[in-house]
Amino acid sequence: MSTPAADVLKPDFAASRRHFIFTDEHDRLRESIHAFVTKELAPHAEEWEETTFPDSVFHRMGELGLLGLSYPEEYGGQGGDYFCNLVLAEEMTHCNSGGLAMGVAVHTDMATPPIHLFGSDEQKQRYLVPAIAGQKIACLGITEPDAGSDVSGIRTRAVRDGDEWVIDGAKTYITNGHRADFIVLVVKTDPDAGHDGISLFIVDMDLPGVVREQRLQKLGMHSSDTALLAFQGVRVPADALLGQEGKGFYHIMWELQGERLIGAAGCVAGAQRAFDKTLRYAMERQAFGRSIGHFQVIRHKFAEMATQIEAARQLVYTTAWRFAGGEYPVREISMAKLYAARVACEVTDECLQIHGGAGYMKEFGIERAWRDMRLNRIGAGTDEIMLDVIGRSYGL
Numbered sequence: 001m002s003t004p005a006a007d008v009l010k011p012d013f014a015a016s017r018r019h020f021i022f023t024d025e026h027d028r029l030r031e032s033i034h035a036f037v038t039k040e041l042a043p044h045a046e047e048w049e050e051t052t053f054p055d056s057v058f059h060r061m062g063e064l065g066l067l068g069l070s071y072p073e074e075y076g077g078q079g080g081d082y083f084c085n086l087v088l089a090e091e092m093t094h095c096n097s098g099g100l101a102m103g104v105a106v107h108t109d110m111a112t113p114p115i116h117l118f119g120s121d122e123q124k125q126r127y128l129v130p131a132i133a134g135q136k137i138a139c140l141g142i143t144e145p146d147a148g149s150d151v152s153g154i155r156t157r158a159v160r161d162g163d164e165w166v167i168d169g170a171k172t173y174i175t176n177g178h179r180a181d182f183i184v185l186v187v188k189t190d191p192d193a194g195h196d197g198i199s200l201f202i203v204d205m206d207l208p209g210v211v212r213e214q215r216l217q218k219l220g221m222h223s224s225d226t227a228l229l230a231f232q233g234v235r236v237p238a239d240a241l242l243g244q245e246g247k248g249f250y251h252i253m254w255e256l257q258g259e260r261l262i263g264a265a266g267c268v269a270g271a272q273r274a275f276d277k278t279l280r281y282a283m284e285r286q287a288f289g290r291s292i293g294h295f296q297v298i299r300h301k302f303a304e305m306a307t308q309i310e311a312a313r314q315l316v317y318t319t320a321w322r323f324a325g326g327e328y329p330v331r332e333i334s335m336a337k338l339y340a341a342r343v344a345c346e347v348t349d350e351c352l353q354i355h356g357g358a359g360y361m362k363e364f365g366i367e368r369a370w371r372d373m374r375l376n377r378i379g380a381g382t383d384e385i386m387l388d389v390i391g392r393s394y395g396l
């Protein structure tokens with residue numbers, strides 16, 4: 001039986017956009033996270049911009065099982081796959097608060113993965129289990145006042161003293177740094193060994209000598225707390241070492257790959273959200289006797305943005321599919337991070353422009369997205385560092 005040509009050729013722009021990496025189970029997870037985020041988080045977005053979000057968000061998300069979606073059930077996780085983390089990162093954009101999404105992502109996808117992969121069983125019981133339950137909050141300390149992109153240039157030292165290590169130094173721009181119960185800390189254990197002289201430690205933030213200095217003021221991400229931390233003769237037991245001594249640089253480079261991919265997924269979802277919001281606005285807003293979306297110039301802006309978002313999404317999903325399959329596609333992860341962050345910044349900028357004066361006003365939420373998004377071209381590795389990683393991967 002032949003199918004009428006009209007049925008075959010008619011474009012279906014409303015067709016489901018589900019990518020092959022996702023299943024019905026991911027769809028159900030997406031729906032439940034979406035319901036939680038829009039009901040319990042989004043209504044507080046304005047208030048939390050002023051006060052930073054409360055720790056109770058972690059407790060509640062732990063209760064709901066959202067802080068350990070891909071961790072094994074034996075540690076209290078949900079036993080899901082890596083794509084569940086992408087779903088969480090994407091749905092968190094609906095909380096209307098980049099800082100909140102970032103604070104949660106630092107906990108779930110930056111500070112705890114190294115404990116899961118490199119930690120001893122004792123460390124997992126002590127830190128990973130309560131982190132998944134939302135009872136302990138985690139942060140990650142790489143950046144220092146004098147070293148960010150150049151991780152090998154860090155100066156924070158851990159010196160062995162009998163059964164203990166003594167840590168001295170400083171970390172800055174640390175997300176969750178004021179609220180965290182523990183930090184995964186990158187330090188030098190052998191200053192003469194270059195990349196092989198770096199190690200990771202898990203440090204309780206209530207130990208003597210850990211000083212939470214300034215709460216840093218920033219352009220965006222206001223609902224998150226960002227700390228300058230000092231470590232002054234902090235004594236930790238030998239078993240606070242995470243992973244292998246001297247292998248911390250490689251451990252943290254591995255961590256950064258997952259972090260960058262999750263960040264890229266958040267960028268795509270954030271860009272899509274700004275796009276959707278702006279499309280509605282462009283349909284409603286009238287100028288010169290028509291809705292502004294019907295001016296060709298504006299229509300083409302949407303076409304450009306939609307194409308960029310779709311290209312970024314495909315790059316992120318395909319790379320995530322390889323990563324979840326056990327590959328270590330550093331080049332493509334760097335491309336995805338670079339491209340998605342740029343797209344997110346360009347799209348939110350264009351969306352602000354399309355909103356006109358309203359885009360500059362707080363009540364429309366676009367100016368906040370614009371400010372929040374800007375961090376993505378800096379945090380977790382700048383654009384320039386991503387370009388360098390990509391370029392070097394060709395032997396240059």
Ligand SMILES: Cc1cc2nc3c(=O)[nH]c(=O)nc-3n(C[C@H](O)[C@H](O)[C@H](O)COP(=O)(O)OP(=O)(O)OC[C@H]3O[C@@H](n4cnc5c(N)ncnc54)[C@H](O)[C@@H]3O)c2cc1C
Nearest residue numbers: 140141142143147148149173174175378379380381382384
């Ligand atoms: C809001 C916020 C939250 C953050 N959260 C955390 C956190 O939780 N934990 C943490 O450890 N860090 C965190 N960071 C730090 C972030 O990862 C660093 O800011 C970032 O890696 C850049 O380091 P830097 O700021 O020292 O810049 P620098 O390294 O000083 O770079 C300055 C400029 O020089 C360029 N540059 C440097 N090296 C090269 C090169 N080789 N080639 C070309 N250009 C180069 C950079 O691209 C950049 O444009 C956060 C930062 C911010 C702003």
